[in-house]
Amino acid sequence: MAAYILRRLLLMIPTIFGVILLNFLIVQAAPGGPVEQMIAKVQGVNTSATSRFTGSGGDDFSFEQTQQQSSGGSSSSKYRGAQGLAPEFIAELEQQFGFDKPVHERFFKMVGDYLRFDFGNSYYQDRKVTDLILDKMPVSVSLGLWSTLIIYLVSIPLGIKKAVKDGEAFDVWTSGMIIVGYAVPSFMFAVLLIVLFAGGTYFDVFPLRGLVSDNWDQLPWYQQIADYFWHLTLPIAAMVISGFAGLTILTKNSFLEEINKQYVLTARAKGLKEKAILYKHIFRNAMILVIAGFPAALASVFLTGSVLIETIFSLDGLGLLGFESVVNRDYPVMFATLYIFTLFGLVIKLVSDLTMTWVDPRIDFDAQAGGAH
Numbered sequence: 001m002a003a004y005i006l007r008r009l010l011l012m013i014p015t016i017f018g019v020i021l022l023n024f025l026i027v028q029a030a031p032g033g034p035v036e037q038m039i040a041k042v043q044g045v046n047t048s049a050t051s052r053f054t055g056s057g058g059d060d061f062s063f064e065q066t067q068q069q070s071s072g073g074s075s076s077s078k079y080r081g082a083q084g085l086a087p088e089f090i091a092e093l094e095q096q097f098g099f100d101k102p103v104h105e106r107f108f109k110m111v112g113d114y115l116r117f118d119f120g121n122s123y124y125q126d127r128k129v130t131d132l133i134l135d136k137m138p139v140s141v142s143l144g145l146w147s148t149l150i151i152y153l154v155s156i157p158l159g160i161k162k163a164v165k166d167g168e169a170f171d172v173w174t175s176g177m178i179i180v181g182y183a184v185p186s187f188m189f190a191v192l193l194i195v196l197f198a199g200g201t202y203f204d205v206f207p208l209r210g211l212v213s214d215n216w217d218q219l220p221w222y223q224q225i226a227d228y229f230w231h232l233t234l235p236i237a238a239m240v241i242s243g244f245a246g247l248t249i250l251t252k253n254s255f256l257e258e259i260n261k262q263y264v265l266t267a268r269a270k271g272l273k274e275k276a277i278l279y280k281h282i283f284r285n286a287m288i289l290v291i292a293g294f295p296a297a298l299a300s301v302f303l304t305g306s307v308l309i310e311t312i313f314s315l316d317g318l319g320l321l322g323f324e325s326v327v328n329r330d331y332p333v334m335f336a337t338l339y340i341f342t343l344f345g346l347v348i349k350l351v352s353d354l355t356m357t358w359v360d361p362r363i364d365f366d367a368q369a370g371g372a373h
Contacts, residue, residue: 005350012346017111019342020335024107027331034097034123034329035090097123097331110335119336124328129336132321139211139310139317142232147239155244156290159251164278166256174248182245187308190238194312198234206234209314235313247290254286291355 027033094100101109113120119129158174165171195201198208207213213227258264259282267277307319318337325333 005354008350008353012343015346016339016342020111020114020339021107023335023338024110027334028103033099034331035093035099037329038093038097039090114336114339119339120332122325122333123330129332132333133318133336133340136316136318136321139315140319142211142228143235143239143309143315143317146232147236147243150236150240151244151247154240155247156251156287158244159248159290160255160278162248162252163255163259166252178245178248181241184242185308186238186242187312189241190235190309190312193234193238207231211315235309235315238309238312251286251290254289255282258282258286288356 091100098106117130119133121128122132125132162171162174194208197203197205207230211228211231212224213219213231216224216227219227264277264282267281268274307323309315310317310320311323321333322337322341324330325337
């Protein structure tokens with residue numbers, strides 16, 4: 001197992017390098033980079049997604065300043081909308097955003113900085129990218145962790161019950177609910193919950209924005225906990241409703257497959273009770289895939305499942321940060337989140353494999369790797 005872990009860790013290096021390189025080349029070829037964004041800004045076109053556009057040094061560029069710089073000359077710049085602007089102004093923008101250096105030099109500098117987890121400053125918010133990510137982390141962790149835990153706590157017992165009651169009324173009715181939950185996206189449930197319980201039309205029970213209340217620091221600890229979950233109730237409910245369908249079906253099918261195997265028939269022939277057969281014999285074998293998939297499910301919700309939920313409920317998390325960075329061409333934030341998400345995903349995949357071997361010691365990845373050769 002140690003050799004397998006070492007091999008996987010070493011494979012992470014070229015994988016991350018390849019992902020970053022591919023996305024870097026795509027971004028360089030895409031129009032509308034930060035220099036063009038700034039040119040559009042000074043000409044009165046607001047191109048930002050949700051935040052105020054400022055330079056990475058914190059200085060705002062006004063249209064009047066640009067006009068003064070451009071007086072007496074025009075530019076045949078490679079950037080869209082740069083006609084009439086002074087070449088000195090364009091050169092100043094390129095230097096500010098680091099585009100005065102060759103592409104390969106910018107890439108290898110970025111790789112060297114990322115090895116030290118130095119992500120630089122945001123183009124738009126004049127803050128370190130690390131600080132931005134740490135500020136947004138509590139929201140995404142809260143949504144991902146609690147949603148995944150609740151999904152598992154609901155789906156596993158429900159899937160087991162459906163397997164035991166296969167074909168009966170309980171199985172049929174719950175299957176109908178699962179189909180609805182699977183078919184309707186989480187953001188539609190979010191809108192419905194807002195209409196019903198957040199002052200939309202009927203009840204005004206839950207808050208509509210933020211992770212905690214404004215006076216959270218002044219509350220005693222037990223009220224802080226209650227306030228935290230009070231704010232998370234609706235967004236987590238929206239994610240759970242549409243997220244438990246696949247896991248429930250997987251659990252049911254895993255148990256149905258094991259129920260029909262010979263060792264179950266032998267246990268019944270020996271006179272063992274159904275509950276003992278279910279939880280002492282079937283459970284361990286049927287839950288291998290379900291339990292081993294927990295880290296990956298957590299990563300999926302944490303990394304990709306909460307962008308719209310964060311937007312709808314005004315929760316300022318990593319999903320919304322990544323979306324804004326793409327729209328605004330905030331390259332330091334965009335590549336930093338990509339780097340962290342890729343690294344996190346690779347580590348989670350390794351943890352999933354280790355969890356599978358912990359659940360079922362008969363699985364030997366080292367032997368499989370040797371057999372592949």
